[in-house]
Amino acid sequence: MSSCRESANPIVHDPSFIIFNTLKDFLKLYRDNSRKIGKRGWIFLLLMLLSSLGGATAHLLFNLYLRELCWPDSLIGLAQFTAMGTGAALTLPSAYISFRIRPFYMLVGSLVAAGLGILLLVLSPSSVAIFLSATLTGVSSALSSASLSPFMLRLVGHGPAPFLFSAQWSVATLGGFLGNIAGGLLSEVGYRWAFAFGLSFQVVAILLAVSLRPPRVTETRKRATFLSGLRDAYKSMVKLGITQGFIGLGAGLFVPFINLYFKDRFDLPAGTIGLFYGVQSVFLFFSGLLAPYVVSRLGKVRTVILTQALSLPFNAALAFSWNLAISSVSFWIRGGLMNMAQPMMSNYAVESVRPEFRGTATALMSLFWMGCFSLSNLAAGFLMERWGFSLPILLGAGFYLVSTLLIWVWFGRRGDESPAVRAL
DSSP states (O other), rough: OOHHHHHHHHHHHHHHHHHHHHHHHHHHHHHHHHHHHHHHHHHHHHHHHHHEEEEEHHHHHHHHHHHTTTTTTHHHHHHHHHHHHHHTTTTTHHHHHHHOOOHHHHHHHHHHHHHHHHHHHHHHHHHHHHHHHHHHHHHHHHHHHHHHHHHHHHHSSSTHHHHHHHHHHHHHHHHHHHHHHHHHTTTTTTTHHHHHHHHHHHHHHHHHHHTTTTOOOOOOOOOOOOOHHHHHHHHHHHHHHHHHHHHHHHHHHHHHHHHHHHHHHHHHHHHHHHHHHHHHHHHHHHHHHHHHHHHHHHHHHHHHHHHHHHHHHHHHOOOHHOOOOHHHHHHHHHHHHHHHHHHHHHHHHHHHSGGGGGGHHHHHHHHHHHHHHHHHHHHHHHHHHTTTTOOOOHHHHHHHHHHHHIIIIIIIISSSHHHHTTTT
């Protein structure tokens, strides 16, 4: 009997056998979840693809369009600040609105605001139209931060939610990649024609979103006031926000400057750097697709902890390496690992609070992230001028490590089943 078991062991532990079974499980998971999200889930993914494509086309060309209009750098920076500042300022009001209004209406409002912002760029090159467009972009960002994750969870329920969250992240990445390509090609025809191209996708996305209007059902929400209900949930939401704040601090120190890192350290031309970013989009896309399989084995919180921890050595490689192959591969892998973590953290957040506070939780996470990202952006220039790229990247990795440890201490020990989930 023992000899029979020993003869079977080499087959079971053969690498090709393990790979085959892992691939089979992976494909089965995707087949099952593809059915579970249903027609409405696929319509949602399609509208996110189209909206990301249209938005990326406009975003890519916005600064170049202003430069074409002979705007000075100070005004271009003010226009960018208007978009980000409006989004940050409206995040908390959006959190309050999400307590009163279904996420469906806020999501549609976000898409409409984004579409109107692009429409203004098509209609007029005036400074008033451009600053209104930037303001509407910020409005869209604030509404989306408070509605997107709650809407996805309500759309498909808790079971297939990790699949939908990851798939949404992947199709948004794909849409952004296609939008960047389309924007670059259409800029030769004319900026306003390129904006019109992006607007057409945004309009279709709005129509698809309207088709997802939920049925009118009587909700069993507790009639608590916003502030009294917030007192019960604020500890969990603040902890979630702090973990994302440290991610924002780390990312702001070096992620926006990776293009300068490759330019200054390796003297690469803009075309090659653009190619590197294109390859990174591929890594982001497939890492998002891989995330639900990892979650099915480890759970959401452990997946976040593992992927963020695994990204740290690649951050260190970026900081110390003067070898282009090592730096480029590290750039791609660290981006893919962090991309796997973020949608799972959003999924966990909306399951960790009562349904009426899901929008508040995601809005606060976004506010912590944006505020900390902006602060570290200010410090990054000072650090890079004096000590180069290595110190900001290492400090960024340090903030990632703090976030990972806090997630483990605060959420890792109790697992994925939050009190809110158990109550359902």
